[in-house]
Structure formats: C-alpha cells, structure tokens
Amino acid sequence: MFDHVFVEDKKNKYIFEHTTNEMLTVFLDGVNCYIFAYGETGAGETFTMLGSEECPDVVSLTPIELYWRVDKLHSEGHSCDVAVAYLDVYDEVLRDLLCSSCPWPGRSRQPGQGPSLQ
Numbered sequence: 202m203f204d205h206v207f208v209e210d211k212k213n214k215y216i217f218e219h220t221t222n223e224m225l226t227v228f229l230d231g232v233n234c235y236i237f238a239y240g241e242t243g244a245g246e247t248f249t250m251l252g253s254e255e256c257p258d259v260v261s262l263t264p265i266e267l268y269w270r271v272d273k274l275h276s277e278g279h280s281c282d283v284a285v286a287y288l289d290v291y292d293e294v295l296r297d298l299l300c301s302s303c304p305w306p307g308r309s310r311q312p313g314q315g316p317s318l319q
Contacts, residue, residue, distance in 0.1 A: 209245060213252050217262045225267055229274070229281065236263075260287075 207216055228234040238246035252258025287298040297303050
C-alpha cells in the first residue's frame with residue numbers, strides 16, 4: 202500500500218509538503234513515523250531524498266521544519282525528545298547511514314505484522 206505516488210514533474214519541496222511535513226504533526230504527538238522512498242533504479246528516489254544545492258531534498262527539509270516546530274513547543278513550555286534513524290536498504294542489505302562502524306540492526310518478522318528492525 203502506498204500513501205502517495207508522485208510523477209516526475211513534482212519538485213522535492215512539493216513532495217516534502219505533501220508527505221513528510223504532514224507527518225511531523227503526528228510525529229510530535231508521539232507516533233513513530235517513517236519515510237520510505239521506493240522505485241526502480243534511476244527513477245529519482247535518491248534525488249528526492251538527497252537532492253542538490255539548487256533543489257532541497259526531503260532529508261534536509263525535514264529537520265529544518267521539525268526543529269522549528271520543536272522550538273515553538275519549547276517556547277510554549279512543552280518538552281520533547283527527538284530520536285532519528287537513517288537507514289538504507291539496497292539489494293536486501295540494510296545500512297545505518299548515521300554510523301558506518303555500528304553493527305547493522307537485526308531484522309525479524311512478526312506473525313501478521315511483517316518485517317521489523319531490532
């Protein structure tokens with residue numbers, strides 16, 4: 202099941218506004234959220250996630266918006282902790298992109314729930 206499918210003429214900012222930006226509200230309410238970009242090799246998912254100087258990407262735009270919202274919450278007297286993971290799955294290989302020397306997280310399948318990371 203896909204939440205969104207975008208055609209090639211959509212810019213990264215548009216994709217961010219219609220996916221990740223909307224997710225940040227529920228994320229700050231305590232719900233775990235995931236961004237999953239999938240497509241055939243060369244379809245543009247890496248560019249959408251990593252972009253360029255001229256075309257900001259989802260990975261860059263997300264923390265900017267997130268920490269703007271966290272600052273707003275702090276100014277209203279709220280507290281919150283933010284934890285992130287940045288993983289890459291390519292050719293059935295899982296990599297932690299924030300820590301190249303860390304062991305890869307384990308994978309498991311829960312009956313009726315599909316795969317998960319440990």
